[in-house]
Amino acid sequence: MCGILGYIGNREAYPILIKGLHRLEYRGYDSAGIALINRENSKLNIYKTKGRVSDLEEFTKGKDISGTVGIAHTRWATHGEPNHINAHPHYSQSENLALIHNGIIENYAVLKESLIRKGYVFQSETDTEVLVQLIEYIKTDNNTDISTAIQLALKQVIGAYAIAVVEKENPDLIIAARKSSPLVVGIGQDEFFLASDASPIIEYTNQVIYLNDEEIALIHRNEQLRIINLSNVEKTPQITLLEMSLNELEKGGYPHFMLKEIFEQPRTLRDCMSGRLNTGNGRVVLSGIIDHREKFINARRIIILACGTSWHAGLIGEYLFEEFCRIPVEVEYSSEFRYRRPVIYPDDVVIAVSQSGETADTLAAIELAKQAGAFVYGICNVVGSSIARNTDSGSYTHVGPEIGVASTKAFTAQVAVLTMMALNIAREKKTISEQQYLALLSELSGIPGKIETILQQNRYIEDLSKIFTYAHNFIYLGRGYSYPVAVEGALKLKEISYIHAEGYPAAEMKHGPIALIDNEMPVVVIAINSTTYDKMTSNIQEIKARKGRILAIVNKSDCKVREMADYTIEIPDTEECLSPLLSIVPLQLLSYHIAVKKGRDVDMPRNLAKSVTVE
Ligand code: G6P
Numbered sequence: 089m090c091g092i093l094g095y096i097g098n099r100e101a102y103p104i105l106i107k108g109l110h111r112l113e114y115r116g117y118d119s120a121g122i123a124l125i126n127r128e129n130s131k132l133n134i135y136k137t138k139g140r141v142s143d144l145e146e147f148t149k150g151k152d153i154s155g156t157v158g159i160a161h162t163r164w165a166t167h168g169e170p171n172h173i174n175a176h177p178h179y180s181q182s183e184n185l186a187l188i189h190n191g192i193i194e195n196y197a198v199l200k201e202s203l204i205r206k207g208y209v210f211q212s213e214t215d216t217e218v219l220v221q222l223i224e225y226i227k228t229d230n231n232t233d234i235s236t237a238i239q240l241a242l243k244q245v246i247g248a249y250a251i252a253v254v255e256k257e258n259p260d261l262i263i264a265a266r267k268s269s270p271l272v273v274g275i276g277q278d279e280f281f282l283a284s285d286a287s288p289i290i291e292y293t294n295q296v297i298y299l300n301d302e303e304i305a306l307i308h309r310n311e312q313l314r315i316i317n318l319s320n321v322e323k324t325p326q327i328t329l330l331e332m333s334l335n336e337l338e339k340g341g342y343p344h345f346m347l348k349e350i351f352e353q354p355r356t357l358r359d360c361m362s363g364r365l366n367t368g369n370g371r372v373v374l375s376g377i378i379d380h381r382e383k384f385i386n387a388r389r390i391i392i393l394a395c396g397t398s399w400h401a402g403l404i405g406e407y408l409f410e411e412f413c414r415i416p417v418e419v420e421y422s423s424e425f426r427y428r429r430p431v432i433y434p435d436d437v438v439i440a441v442s443q444s445g446e447t448a449d450t451l452a453a454i455e456l457a458k459q460a461g462a463f464v465y466g467i468c469n470v471v472g473s474s475i476a477r478n479t480d481s482g483s484y485t486h487v488g489p490e491i492g493v494a495s496t497k498a499f500t501a502q503v504a505v506l507t508m509m510a511l512n513i514a515r516e517k518k519t520i521s522e523q524q525y526l527a528l529l530s531e532l533s534g535i536p537g538k539i540e541t542i543l544q545q546n547r548y549i550e551d552l553s554k555i556f557t558y559a560h561n562f563i564y565l566g567r568g569y570s571y572p573v574a575v576e577g578a579l580k581l582k583e584i585s586y587i588h589a590e591g592y593p594a595a596e597m598k599h600g601p602i603a604l605i606d607n608e609m610p611v612v613v614i615a616i617n618s619t620t621y622d623k624m625t626s627n628i629q630e631i632k633a634r635k636g637r638i639l640a641i642v643n644k645s646d647c648k649v650r651e652m653a654d655y656t657i658e659i660p661d662t663e664e665c666l667s668p669l670l671s672i673v674p675l676q677l678l679s680y681h682i683a684v685k686k687g688r689d690v691d692m693p694r695n696l697a698k699s700v701t702v703e
Pocket of ligand 1: 336395396397398401441442443444445446447450494495696697698699700
């Protein structure tokens with residue numbers, strides 16, 4: 089949610105910043121901007137425009153883009169509509185300072201009012217401009233240096249921020265700070281980079297420092313990086329070596345990241361399970377669980393906290409933990425959990441699921457759970473992310489960077505981790521028979537191969553998608569383990585094609601959605617072999633009786649549903665509890681192709697962002 093970036097060194101900053109902005113564009117893409125200090129004429133130039141980074145490149149053509157220090161921003165609007173005035177960077181009143189920001193300054197209105205009374209004039213509707221004006225006011229009023237002014241200003245701020253500031257008369261310095269929004273500093277040879285995540289940095293250096301909350305990085309040209317906190321205590325920078333590779337950030341011949349990521353799933357699931365799932369000795373090794381075995385075995389309850397697609401993975405986790413571990417589970421939207429007074433016991437185990445590891449609501453919900461004394465386990469994809477660092481223990485999903493805004497490979501890996509956790513705990517608790525445990529282990533290890541066979545139907549699913557581009561509404565239905573898949577399938581369609589879609593438990597259809605069904609309404613039913621297969625066939629009859637058009641996801645061995653459905657997509661047979669790992673794949677492909685046919689920007693759908701660092 090907004091990407092921020094900075095460079096200081098001996099090279100020209102502009103090309104590095106533009107390239108980096110492209111990498112961060114998944115975080116927000118309604119406007120973009122750049123600030124560069126030209127030492128020759130002592131100018132601090134800001135260029136910004138509504139639209140994408142490519143629009144910014146167009147806009148800067150023929151302009152003075154020289155400078156070896158600069159900051160840049162790609163925006164997902166919170167305060168103020170997406171236009172060039174609200175785009176970052178923002179100048180201070182004297183135009184001596186420029187600032188970029190990811191997050192929300194919650195008390196901006198009060199601060200703004202007081203600055204207006206002091207004679208400050210605002211250009212934009214953003215909360216960010218308040219911060220840069222406040223820094224300038226404090227600097228002038230207290231006659232202090234820029235870093236002290238930033239410290240004092242940030243002490244007045246309520247909310248979340250990752251910021252970077254440059255000062256016209258100080259072309260050898262960038263100051264960056266964070267609280268609840270991510271910020272990474274890259275250390276190169278005589279140069280420094282800063283960014284919301286490591287993706288723009290990796291091609292220049294693999295040495296990075298993840299800033300902690302309320303830390304300020306003083307990034308001086310040709311000097312050692314210094315980190316201080318808001319109270320001016322010096323911190324020792326902890327260098328982390330990045331393991332990400334550049335190839336993972338490219339499309340690799342695919343037209344979109346989303347399609348690449350769908351096709352990567354056999355490999356990413358193998359990576360996710362590698363070294364953890366051992367069919368040879370019948371063991372599931374998740375060190376995060378082994379180290380805290382007693383917590384899981386004695387858990388009174390499991391609470392799963394997540395948002396979006398990760399929440400859907402959490403729903404599958406609920407079915408798994410309850411079926412195999414016999415532990416009661418609640419799956420909570422982080423945003424709801426944090427704002428009510430949830431009952432949390434010290435012997436609850438809280439599992440936070442998050443691809444980015446930066447989702448603001450999930451982070452805040454974790455804090456609440458920790459305060460209540462619960463043990464918190466994180467399932468994250470981004471290594472070193474805030475959630476990974478703020479939980480007691482956890483497992484990474486290891487799928488590499490997910491860039492398409494619609495989550496695909498992260499979802500299947502989250503489900504795989506939850507499955508491995510459930511199997512591990514169930515065996516420890518002896519709530520699963522050895523025979524069933526070993527059978528599931530073996531079946532799970534074969535899932536990547538089965539996904540490969542589903543992906544071979546890509547062309548067929550693409551053809552099928554043409555039939556559905558007319559639709560304005562879709563219903564997705566499933567029961568049991570297929571219910572979360574229905575909800576996730578509907579989300580995939582609506583977020584990238586802008587077709588309204590609802591995911592429902594099939595039996596609930598009678599309580600409302602059935603009223604919507606007519607001969608124009610496509611109904612996607614996940615009708616795989618399961619304990620509720622016969623019930624599902626009755627639900628399909630009910631749709632048929634109302635002339636709904638049925639697209640059914642069925643098993644290879646299916647006969648009955650195939651006869652009733654208008655169209656079918658086959659998936660290989662598997663155990664019911666593992667079926668979401670297969671049944672979601674054709675739904676990902678279906679959404680992708682419908683969205684492409686409708687001319688949508690599937691990797692950067694309107695209004696969305698990959699990493700939601702605001703509440
Ligand atoms: C956004 C993304 C979704 C993601 C959700 C939760 O809405 O577009 O793909 O599922 O945030 O994000 P997280 O990083 O916590 O999984």
